[in-house]
Amino acid sequence: MKKSHNCKDVVIQFNLMLDGDLNPKEEQDVMCELQRCIHCLEEYNLEEKYRQFLKEKITKKGVSSAFLNKLKNCVQEK
Amino acid sequence: MNVVSKDNLSKQIKDKIFNEELIPQADALYNFAYSLVFEEARAQDLVQEAYLKAYRFIHSFEPGSNAKAWLFQILKNAFINEYRKKSRQPQKVDFEDYKDKNQLEKQASSIDIGQDIYTHMIGDEITGALNSLPVDFRVAIILSDIEGFTYDEVAKISDIPIGTVRSRLFRARNLMKDQLREYAKEKGFKELR
Numbered sequence: 220m221k222k223s224h225n226c227k228d229v230v231i232q233f234n235l236m237l238d239g240d241l242n243p244k245e246e247q248d249v250m251c252e253l254q255r256c257i258h259c260l261e262e263y264n265l266e267e268k269y270r271q272f273l274k275e276k277i278t279k280k281g282v283s284s285a286f287l288n289k290l291k292n293c294v295q296e297k
Numbered sequence: 298m299n300v301v302s303k304d305n306l307s308k309q310i311k312d313k314i315f316n317e318e319l320i321p322q323a324d325a326l327y328n329f330a331y332s333l334v335f336e337e338a339r340a341q342d343l344v345q346e347a348y349l350k351a352y353r354f355i356h357s358f359e360p361g362s363n364a365k366a367w368l369f370q371i372l373k374n375a376f377i378n379e380y381r382k383k384s385r386q387p388q389k390v391d392f393e394d395y396k397d398k399n400q401l402e403k404q405a406s407s408i409d410i411g412q413d414i415y416t417h418m419i420g421d422e423i424t425g426a427l428n429s430l431p432v433d434f435r436v437a438i439i440l441s442d443i444e445g446f447t448y449d450e451v452a453k454i455s456d457i458p459i460g461t462v463r464s465r466l467f468r469a470r471n472l473m474k475d476q477l478r479e480y481a482k483e484k485g486f487k488e489l490r
Binding site: 231234235238239240269270272273274276277278279280281282286287289290291293294297 | 315316320323324327328331341344345348349352353419420421423424427438441442443447448463466467470473474
């Protein structure tokens with residue numbers, strides 16, 4: 220018998236899935252649950268979009284070549 | 298047979314590991330440091346300290362293993378040491394661990410941001426929202442969502458159990474979304490649901 224759908228559980232599960240914390244069978248179960256509920260599917264799509272957006276838009280800085288050289292020199296001196 | 302103890306690596310081998318495996322992580326390491334202290338000079342000091350320590354203990358690094366996670370762990374420890382020195386108090390992590398599933402469920406039901414909000418936000422607003430989070434939550438998001446570390450790696454870097462990583466991330470993401478929602482409201486967006 221198919222277990223009843225619980226949106227709150229599915230939200231928790233698809234977050235674990237997006238984090239790579241589920242095995243393939245568990246992932247398949249989550250995908251089935253997402254197909255059963257349009258609300259959960261919308262939440263899942265939103266979560267995916269949020270994570271992609273975070274990665275793309277967060278401001279990243281890099282170290283200068285001068286700092287890298289200083290770093291290498293410091294190590295050589297030790 | 299030529300057996301070289303890992304404790305007695307030649308300078309040439311140490312330098313090779315340092316330049317080929319550790320130095321390429323400098324940008325990511327600097328970004329992590331900056332997100333902890335928000336000052337360029339202090340972030341550079343932390344990065345330098347982490348690299349010096351890494352070089353000193355390079356014999357304990359397995360070439361080809363996860364250099365990035367190793368360096369992040371060293372830097373995080375350097376940050377905690379710096380914090381302890383400044384505050385002269387042991388670092389306290391007071392954030393509640395949301396181990397109770399019912400609490401997780403309560404959090405889960407609060408997620409509700411329309412997709413258009415994301416599209417119209419710029420990097421500075423996102424970074425501002427992230428930087429406004431308490432340090433433990435900020436670190437959880439940076440390590441997992443931005444740097445792509447696994448739960449296991451985040452647990453090792455942060456020195457917390459995996460269950461705490463899960464719960465902290467869940468709470469951190471919801472706090473982050475709350476911050477983004479506030480930014481969106483300030484910009485005149487309306488809740489879509």
